[in-house]
Amino acid sequence: MKNNSLLRLENVSKQFGGLHAVEDVSFSLNEKEILGLIGPNGAGKTTCFNMISGALKPTAGKVFFKGIRIDGLPIHEIASMGIGRTFQIVRPFYSLTALENIQAALGIEKYQSKFQFWQKWDSQNTKKVALEILEKVGLADFAHYKAGLLPLGNLRRLEIARALALKPELLLLDESFSGLRQEETNKLSELILQIKESGVGILLIEHNMRVAMGLSDRMVVLDHGKLIASGTPEKVKNDPNVIEAYLGKGEKKYVAS
Amino acid sequence: MDLFIEQLMNGLAIGAIYALITSGLSLIYGILRILHVAHAGIYTIGAYVGLSVYSITGNLLFAILASMAVCSVFGILVERIVYSPLLKFPAYVPLIASIALLLGIEEVMRLIAGPQIHGFPVSLPISTIKVANISLSSALVMVYIVSIVIFFVLWIITSKTDLGLAMRAVSQDMSIASAMGINSKQIVSLTFAIGSSVAAIAGILVGIYFNQVYPTMGAVPAYKTLALIVVGGLGSVPGAILASLLLGIAETLLIGYANIPFPRDALAFVAMILVLMIRPEGLLGNIRKKI
Amino acid sequence: MDSYIITIGIFIAINSIVVSGLNIIVGYAGQISLGHAAFFGIGAYTAAILATKAGLSFWISLPIVIIITGIIGLLMGLPSLRVREDFLAITTIGINFIVEAFFMYVPFFGGALGIGGIPRIEFFGTPLHGFTFLLLCLVFLVIALFISWWFTKAWCGLACFTLRDDEIAASTIGVSPVKFKLLAFVMGTAMAGIGGALYAHYMRFISASDFGFPVSVMMLSMLVVGGMGTVWGPILGAAILGILPEVFRPLIDYRMLLYATLLLLVIRLQPGGILGDNGFVKSRLKAFSRGGKNEK
Numbered sequence: 001m002k003n004n005s006l007l008r009l010e011n012v013s014k015q016f017g018g019l020h021a022v023e024d025v026s027f028s029l030n031e032k033e034i035l036g037l038i039g040p041n042g043a044g045k046t047t048c049f050n051m052i053s054g055a056l057k058p059t060a061g062k063v064f065f066k067g068i069r070i071d072g073l074p075i076h077e078i079a080s081m082g083i084g085r086t087f088q089i090v091r092p093f094y095s096l097t098a099l100e101n102i103q104a105a106l107g108i109e110k111y112q113s114k115f116q117f118w119q120k121w122d123s124q125n126t127k128k129v130a131l132e133i134l135e136k137v138g139l140a141d142f143a144h145y146k147a148g149l150l151p152l153g154n155l156r157r158l159e160i161a162r163a164l165a166l167k168p169e170l171l172l173l174d175e176s177f178s179g180l181r182q183e184e185t186n187k188l189s190e191l192i193l194q195i196k197e198s199g200v201g202i203l204l205i206e207h208n209m210r211v212a213m214g215l216s217d218r219m220v221v222l223d224h225g226k227l228i229a230s231g232t233p234e235k236v237k238n239d240p241n242v243i244e245a246y247l248g249k250g251e252k253k254y255v256a257s
Numbered sequence: 258m259d260l261f262i263e264q265l266m267n268g269l270a271i272g273a274i275y276a277l278i279t280s281g282l283s284l285i286y287g288i289l290r291i292l293h294v295a296h297a298g299i300y301t302i303g304a305y306v307g308l309s310v311y312s313i314t315g316n317l318l319f320a321i322l323a324s325m326a327v328c329s330v331f332g333i334l335v336e337r338i339v340y341s342p343l344l345k346f347p348a349y350v351p352l353i354a355s356i357a358l359l360l361g362i363e364e365v366m367r368l369i370a371g372p373q374i375h376g377f378p379v380s381l382p383i384s385t386i387k388v389a390n391i392s393l394s395s396a397l398v399m400v401y402i403v404s405i406v407i408f409f410v411l412w413i414i415t416s417k418t419d420l421g422l423a424m425r426a427v428s429q430d431m432s433i434a435s436a437m438g439i440n441s442k443q444i445v446s447l448t449f450a451i452g453s454s455v456a457a458i459a460g461i462l463v464g465i466y467f468n469q470v471y472p473t474m475g476a477v478p479a480y481k482t483l484a485l486i487v488v489g490g491l492g493s494v495p496g497a498i499l500a501s502l503l504l505g506i507a508e509t510l511l512i513g514y515a516n517i518p519f520p521r522d523a524l525a526f527v528a529m530i531l532v533l534m535i536r537p538e539g540l541l542g543n544i545r546k547k548i
Numbered sequence: 549m550d551s552y553i554i555t556i557g558i559f560i561a562i563n564s565i566v567v568s569g570l571n572i573i574v575g576y577a578g579q580i581s582l583g584h585a586a587f588f589g590i591g592a593y594t595a596a597i598l599a600t601k602a603g604l605s606f607w608i609s610l611p612i613v614i615i616i617t618g619i620i621g622l623l624m625g626l627p628s629l630r631v632r633e634d635f636l637a638i639t640t641i642g643i644n645f646i647v648e649a650f651f652m653y654v655p656f657f658g659g660a661l662g663i664g665g666i667p668r669i670e671f672f673g674t675p676l677h678g679f680t681f682l683l684l685c686l687v688f689l690v691i692a693l694f695i696s697w698w699f700t701k702a703w704c705g706l707a708c709f710t711l712r713d714d715e716i717a718a719s720t721i722g723v724s725p726v727k728f729k730l731l732a733f734v735m736g737t738a739m740a741g742i743g744g745a746l747y748a749h750y751m752r753f754i755s756a757s758d759f760g761f762p763v764s765v766m767m768l769s770m771l772v773v774g775g776m777g778t779v780w781g782p783i784l785g786a787a788i789l790g791i792l793p794e795v796f797r798p799l800i801d802y803r804m805l806l807y808a809t810l811l812l813l814v815i816r817l818q819p820g821g822i823l824g825d826n827g828f829v830k831s832r833l834k835a836f837s838r839g840g841k842n843e844k
Contacts, residue, residue, distance in 0.1 A: 526642035
């Protein structure tokens with residue numbers, strides 16, 4: 001059993017009443033790796049995310065981050081351990097500017113402290129660091145715009161930037177590409193690859209199959225809460241179970257291009 | 258023992274009146290998720306209009322109907338002019354508006370009718386009814402009969418009619434209901450109309466039962482009924498009714514009969530805090546608390 | 549200075565302090581509190597009891613007032629802050645009624661008669677009243693404003709702003725909602741307690757009905773009218789709602805109606821308050837200046 005993976009789910013299940021949203025799912029993710037989590041609608045992908053980030057507690061199974069068990073811990077504690085996440089429906093701090101959104105995230109250590117949170121937040125240093133992060137995602141020009149006024153493409157990048165400000169070792173990206181134009185999709189893909197290169201592990205939920213296959217080093221496929229396939233994109237693409245899950249029975253002979 | 262039963266009957270009547278006010282409030286909360294404190298103001302208006310029309314015509318039924326009509330219109334106006342534009346703001350914004358509205362209504366009533374307590378003398382066919390050894394005033398019987406009828410009608414509307422179905426759909430998700438072809442705006446207004454009519458009836462009943470109509474008669478019910486919809490379970494009309502009946506009995510027996518030195522009006526809030534700590538979804542609640 | 553003006557000044561000053569506390573809870577942290585008067589009352593009664601029954605001087609009882617009000621705020625805040633918005637509104641209303649009932653019925657607090665004979669505050673032997681008392685209140689007001697201002701500059705303030713905007717997103721950047729909501733709540737209630745102590749020593753007689761729900765509504769109105777989430781909003785609101793009744797004194801019979809109408813109009817037309825983001829003042833300022841970094 002490999003114990004040096006960055007993230008590991010062990011027999012994780014989540015039940016809502018009688019509904020098994022996630023059933024006995026196990027997979028792991030390593031550093032500097034992009035793992036694509038795919039599956040048809042309702043497969044349980046976001047539920048998995050929520051169990052990793054702390055929004056939900058698994059009904060069974062364990063979640064390990066850097067060897068430490070994190071299932072059941074509160075969201076803010078998991079965040080402070082080095083996991084950042086974005087949301088499918090963006091959640092900016094709309095009354096703050098883009099720069100302030102990032103500065104807010106830079107306070108992560110201060111928020112955990114007993115008294116340090118009384119210190120000033122708007123220092124030259126945090127401004128500088130925040131601006132650098134905005135530059136990395138290409139939003140430096142929008143630094144002083146109120147986040148509530150930015151268009152969707154920018155907000156998605158802002159979410160990623162905000163998660164990056166936490167200096168995470170694991171980044172959870174929830175459908176970051178949905179609703180984006182082709183050009184924005186390309187730019188975002190580039191950015192994500194850069195993030196990976198800088199040493200961050202990335203878990204990606206994505207519906208855009210071409211993007212998911214293109215970015216992922218490995219993939220994990222869920223259907224009806226169960227893990228039905230895992231491996232390289234090439235292997236997963238041709239896996240008959242995966243094809244059946246997406247296209248229905250009788251399509252096993254059809255190979256997606 | 259007889260005293261106990263009399264007090265029990267009394268408590269039940271008070272509970273029934275609370276239930277009338279609270280059920281309208283519950284319907285309105287269910288559909289717009291706002292705390293319509295001004296509902297107690299409409300209840301006050303109902304009492305005054307009922308009293309005025311009765312004084313002029315001498316016909317109680319007509320007074321009730323006129324009051325229901327006036328209050329429905331007023332309720333719809335409040336919904337359209339005050340609440341609807343404020344829905345996108347945090348919850349305390351419409352709440353403050355509602356509180357200001359209640360205060361305004363109290364003041365207008367005071368300026369128009371004067372601060373004194375008006376009686377509501379109604380000549381009913383029979384003055385007291387004796388059952389076993391217990392004498393029940395006809396006002397009390399009237400409260401029972403009217404409440405039962407109203408609850409029955411509400412039940413029919415909400416569970417057996419298309420309107421009720423539409424109301425439930427809109428209260429679950431307004432945009433989806435609209436997408437399904439339901440005229441959500443109309444349903445919301447109708448809900449206010451129904452709730453306000455029931456409040457009007459409650460106002461008149463209170464006026465007759467206690468023989469008191471005065472400008473601040475809504476002040477205590479305004480907040481007590483809020484506590485009651487929490488105890489009963491936000492969004493549940495049966496829960497609201499049950500909680501109201503229980504409170505009416507508890508207030509009358511615990512404090513009136515057993516003489517426990519506890520402020521009667523605070524009982525509802527203590528019950529509410531207990532419910533929030535032990536069983537936040539309320540007695541019969543069906544709206545899940547946010548994580 | 550005319551003693552009438554001084555009296556009004558004292559009321560505005562005390563209210564500003566209390567409402568500044570409310571501002572931290574509602575304006576900065578985005579929580580609802582419709583029971584703030586309860587903590588005003590707890591501060592007042594604590595000060596009154598310490599002065600009349602324990603004979604302590606104001607200066608010694610002040611830290612005790614702050615601690616007690618803060619602890620009760622903590623105890624009440626803990627269950628309240630985990631519930632949904634509208635639950636919270638009702639819970640704080642309930643707290644107000646229960647605290648008021650407590651002061652009214654527990655004999656130790658004087659019951660319906662309240663507590664009287666509260667001594668004046670002494671500063672190095674000189675009793676403060678009138679103008680000197682106003683000065684004292686202003687000193688506390690300046691401190692309250694400073695704390696308010698500092699809060700917006702500190703990480704804890706920023707954390708509260710994120711909670712206000714989006715609690716879930718705030719969690720994901722490491723902000724513990726319970727910790728920071730509680731912090732805001734305790735700070736706000738402690739400030740109300742200080743205001744209460746000043747009030748007790750000024751009025752020299754207090755009773756439970758001074759701290760009922762309508763007072764909470766008045767405090768929230770001041771905050772709303774002046775501008776939530778701004779440092780000066782509480783003062784502006786306290787001033788407007790403090791002076792208006794005097795301005796309308798000839799129309800005394802219509803005062804409450806005018807207050808209700810004003811409140812309704814402000815909340816309906818300018819929910820952010822006069823100093824708030826879309827409020828009257830800022831939009832006039834925007835009309836004058838073009839650009840400016842927060843305009844786009």
